[in-house]
Each structure stands twice: as C-alpha cells, then as structure tokens.
Amino acid sequence: MKTGSLDTTFAALADPTRRAILARLALGEASVMELAEPFAMTQPAISKHLKVLERAGLISRSREAQRRPCRLEASPLAEANLWLEKYRQFWEAQFARLDSLLEEIQASSPNLEPDQG
Amino acid sequence: MKTGSLDTTFAALADPTRRAILARLALGEASVMELAEPFAMTQPAISKHLKVLERAGLISRSREAQRRPCRLEASPLAEANLWLEKYRQFWEAQFARLDSLLEEIQASSPNLEPDQG
DNA sequence: GCGTTCTATAACCTACAGGGAATTTACGTC
DNA sequence: GACGTAAATTCCCTGTAGGTTATAGAACGC
Numbered sequence: 001m002k003t004g005s006l007d008t009t010f011a012a013l014a015d016p017t018r019r020a021i022l023a024r025l026a027l028g029e030a031s032v033m034e035l036a037e038p039f040a041m042t043q044p045a046i047s048k049h050l051k052v053l054e055r056a057g058l059i060s061r062s063r064e065a066q067r068r069p070c071r072l073e074a075s076p077l078a079e080a081n082l083w084l085e086k087y088r089q090f091w092e093a094q095f096a097r098l099d100s101l102l103e104e105i106q107a108s109s110p111n112l113e114p115d116q117g
Numbered sequence: 118m119k120t121g122s123l124d125t126t127f128a129a130l131a132d133p134t135r136r137a138i139l140a141r142l143a144l145g146e147a148s149v150m151e152l153a154e155p156f157a158m159t160q161p162a163i164s165k166h167l168k169v170l171e172r173a174g175l176i177s178r179s180r181e182a183q184r185r186p187c188r189l190e191a192s193p194l195a196e197a198n199l200w201l202e203k204y205r206q207f208w209e210a211q212f213a214r215l216d217s218l219l220e221e222i223q224a225s226s227p228n229l230e231p232d233q234g
Numbered sequence: 235g236c237g238t239t240c241t242a243t244a245a246c247c248t249a250c251a252g253g254g255a256a257t258t259t260a261c262g263t264c
Numbered sequence: 265g266a267c268g269t270a271a272a273t274t275c276c277c278t279g280t281a282g283g284t285t286a287t288a289g290a291a292c293g294c
Binding site: 160 | 241
C-alpha cells in the first residue's frame with residue numbers, strides 16, 4: 001500500500017504546500033478543511049496534495065463522521081533521512097573547510113583588531 | 118547562485134538518475150561522459166540532469182581541458198537533513214510502537230517456541 | 235586551419251503536476 | 265426522504281519534467 005520509495009517521498013516533499021501540511025500534522029490530526037484553511041487554494045487542490053502525501057505513505061486517513069482526519073506517518077521520512085545520512089561526512093567536511101577558511105581570513109585581516117574599532 | 122531552497126533540493130533528489138549521479142560523485146569528481154556511462158540515456162539527457170543538480174546547488178563544475186568535471190556539493194543535503202530531523206521524534210515513536218506490537222505478537226504465539234522447530 | 239572529442243543548446247514530443255470550477259459521493263440531521 | 269456539510273472526483277487548462285535527435289561551441293592534436 002505505502003509506496004515508500006525515495007522517488008515518491010522526495011517528490012512529495014518538494015512542494016511547499018505539502019511540507020506545510022506535514023508541519024501542521026506534526027501538531028496533531030486534522031481534517032481536510034482544517035488543513036486547507038491556511039492556504040489560498042481550493043479544497044480540491046488540497047485533496048490532491050493529500051492524495052500525493054498518502055501515496056507516498058506520509059499520511060494516513062481514517063473516518064470520523066463526514067470528516068476524514070489525516071495523521072502523519074513518518075516512516076518514509078526515516079527512509080529519506082537514512083539516505084541523506086550517507087552524505088553527512090561530505091557536508092561536515094565542507095563546513096569544516098569553510099570554518100578554517102573563515103579563521104584564516106580573520107587571522108589575516110588586521111582591520112578587525114580590537115584597537116582598530 | 119546556489120538556490121539552496123528545500124523545494125529545488127527535494128525536487129532534484131526525487132529522480133533516481135540524479136541520486137545515482139550523486140552517489141557516483143561521492144566517490145570523487147567525474148566528467149559528464151563518465152557520469153553518463155552507466156545509464157541507458159543520451160548525453161544531453163545527462164547534461165539536463167546535471168543542470169538540475171547544479172541549480173539546486175548539489176554539484177559544481179570546473180574546467181579541465183574539454184572536460185567539465187563535476188564535484189559533489191553537499192550543503193543542500195545538510196539543509197534537507199535539518200528539515201527532516203524535526204520529524205525524527207515521530208518516526209522513532211512509530212517504530213517504538215511497532216516494536217512493542219511485535220513483542221506482543223511473539224509473546225502470544227506458542228508455535229514459535231524453541232521446542233517446536 | 236582541420237578534424238576530433240567533450241559538452242551544451244535548441245527544437246520537439248509526451249506525460250504529468252498543480253491549479254480552478256463544477257459535480258458527485260458519503261455521512262449525519264431533521 | 266430532504267437537506268447540509270465534508271471530501272472526493274471529474275474535466276479542463278497551463279506549465280514543466282524528462283527524454284529524444286540534431287546542432288553548435290569549446291578545447292585539444294595535428
């Protein structure tokens with residue numbers, strides 16, 4: 001049922017409306033109307049976004065009278081996180097290089113000495 | 118220059134070819150031809166993918182004779198990772214719930230006792 | 235200068251994504 | 265059963281993504 005592939009997960013996360021919906025759902029369950037309220041967008045558009053999130057396994061829906069409350073399903077995010085973690089060494093190395101570069105710049109700029117200001 | 122927005126980062130990561138290119142670049146710099154070689158795809162198609170990755174700030178390119186070696190730029194991945202981390206508590210909670218469910222199931226299935234096999 | 239190699243660009247096609255308007259379905263209430 | 269509300273579905277439009285082929289541009293060897 002839940003696709004769970006990185007393709008659909010990342011594609012679902014690429015839209016700001018959908019990320020905002022997930023952020024809202026992190027605060028708790030919500031109906032479609034409640035989710036649609038903050039957006040300058042019609043209800044069918046939100047329903048489409050929810051369908052994308054559901055097919056990506058990022059949300060699940062239950063019934064409760066006419067409402068169709070949505071709940072956050074975070075496991076595809078875990079999968080995405082796992083993929084990203086493989087590259088952690090690279091960004092940490094690049095940030096470290098940037099740090100030492102900034103240190104060099106500071107060390108070689110006398111106009112930043114305390115007695116100058 | 119580097120967009121760095123989550124929109125473009127996640128969109129770039131949503132394509133398996135592009136993720137494979139990043140994985141290749143994690144092993145070191147590579148030219149367009151080298152990157153294209155593993156794929157059943159023409160060179161212009163790869164160039165397009167590289168343009169997407171470049172606009173997302175995920176790679177950078179230099180000149181070296183006719184070659185245009187690509188290098189991995191991981192900082193957008195750090196940004197994406199930061200966004201995902203906000204949801205860590207959710208997937209960990211859900212996995213914990215799954216774990217305890219599995220424990221319950223095992224506890225109540227006598228046909229999995231050692232003297233059974 | 236000339237051909238060769240590597241890469242980028244242009245033009246084109248097909249499929250799909252994101253949005254709106256209108257309608258339909260599902261459920262609860264009176 | 266009629267009505268009202270919540271959500272999904274349908275149809276339409278526009279833009280863009282991903283692929284192709286063909287062409288152009290940049291850098292080297294001769």
